[in-house]
Amino acid sequence: MSKTPSFREHLERSGLSRREFLRFCSYAAALIGLDATGIPRVVHAFESQPRPPVIWLHFQECTCCSESFIRSSHPMVGDLILDQISLDYTETLQAAAGEAAEKCLKDTMKNYHGKYFLLVEGSVPTKDDGIYCTIAGRSALEILHETAEGAAAIIAWGSCASNGCVQSSSPNPTGATPIHEILDKPVIKVPGCPPIADVMTGVVTHVLVFGSIPELDGQGRPKSFYSRRVHDTCYRRPYYDAGLFVERWDDEKARKGYCLYKMGCRGPVTYNACAVTRWNAGTSYPIQSGHGCIGCSENNFWDNGPFYRHLASFPGFGIETTADTIGTVVGAAALAGVTAHAITTNIRKRKLIKEHLEESVNVKKEGEDN
Numbered sequence: 001m002s003k004t005p006s007f008r009e010h011l012e013r014s015g016l017s018r019r020e021f022l023r024f025c026s027y028a029a030a031l032i033g034l035d036a037t038g039i040p041r042v043v044h045a046f047e048s049q050p051r052p053p054v055i056w057l058h059f060q061e062c063t064c065c066s067e068s069f070i071r072s073s074h075p076m077v078g079d080l081i082l083d084q085i086s087l088d089y090t091e092t093l094q095a096a097a098g099e100a101a102e103k104c105l106k107d108t109m110k111n112y113h114g115k116y117f118l119l120v121e122g123s124v125p126t127k128d129d130g131i132y133c134t135i136a137g138r139s140a141l142e143i144l145h146e147t148a149e150g151a152a153a154i155i156a157w158g159s160c161a162s163n164g165c166v167q168s169s170s171p172n173p174t175g176a177t178p179i180h181e182i183l184d185k186p187v188i189k190v191p192g193c194p195p196i197a198d199v200m201t202g203v204v205t206h207v208l209v210f211g212s213i214p215e216l217d218g219q220g221r222p223k224s225f226y227s228r229r230v231h232d233t234c235y236r237r238p239y240y241d242a243g244l245f246v247e248r249w250d251d252e253k254a255r256k257g258y259c260l261y262k263m264g265c266r267g268p269v270t271y272n273a274c275a276v277t278r279w280n281a282g283t284s285y286p287i288q289s290g291h292g293c294i295g296c297s298e299n300n301f302w303d304n305g306p307f308y309r310h311l312a313s314f315p316g317f318g319i320e321t322t323a324d325t326i327g328t329v330v331g332a333a334a335l336a337g338v339t340a341h342a343i344t345t346n347i348r349k350r351k352l353i354k355e356h357l358e359e360s361v362n363v364k365k366e367g368e369d370n
Helices: 007-013 018-031 036-048 064-069 077-084 098-111 140-149 158-163 197-210 237-241 331-369
Strands: 053-058 086-090 116-121 151-157 188-190
Touching (some): 018 036, 018 197, 036 197, 053 098, 053 140, 064 158, 064 197, 086 098, 098 140, 116 140, 140 151, 151 158, 158 188, 188 197
Parallel strands (some): 053 086, 053 116, 116 151, 151 188
């Protein structure tokens, strides 16, 4: 088996200059949250490490994750797919078909056991022995177990693989299941319908540079991209704080860009990098285009009520709040806690004021008696 070339060696063969290579490394460092001092580490990783072989599986999904990924702009998807990683098997993008495609899959698992990345797009049906999704005569369930066994890292692309998405919504006739509930191995979840292309790129880059999975939140999502609510970084947030809301899609308030909360926006309970990273070369994201967030990176978002009915009044928690401490389910409880705290604080303040007034009266009387 020939030695797999490093990322840098592959770029040299492709005719890219040293300057272009360093520019790419600078962007990659910024994407995974490193400052300028971290760029040498990225350069070293890309110069010394071989390009990781990748198996990209497609199960119950609409391919929107792949569609998002191939529209990555920084770096261009060609840099990532053809240069940074070695995409050895994917039903959507590979040229091979039939037996030739299956041979690629088997060869990668055999020749790079314990070294390849496994990227999974789509949920896995578990009812009726998984007959609702089969490839080359085998169920998605069987293929997932086989490929996961020798994977160095496993990434669940999108909400289908991360939380089941629409396929697992009630009544879930196929028994659609997210992959972390099937595998007994760590899974990096990158939810979203679809996830943001540059977030997908950043996760792969982190694993490549550091040789380990990124720090994850309580739901298994990379904290670097899922630690803040869409609400906290939304440019419409000042309107929310000021109580200025869109009441109808075509009203004057909508034209002024007021907050979409009353139109059902789930930004206050959704953790994602939409408002920061955005889509299409950083051009826009759903709220910026005039549509409220539907909470697609959260569990069970399809079953969390109509998209155009707003939640009960939700307190303005700051960016220090994480998905581990608050979410859609605990929103009401959190609000009750805030209310109780406010009442308790108010009672305590009234008591202090009363004691202060009584003390002032006593001092005054003592002065008059003297």
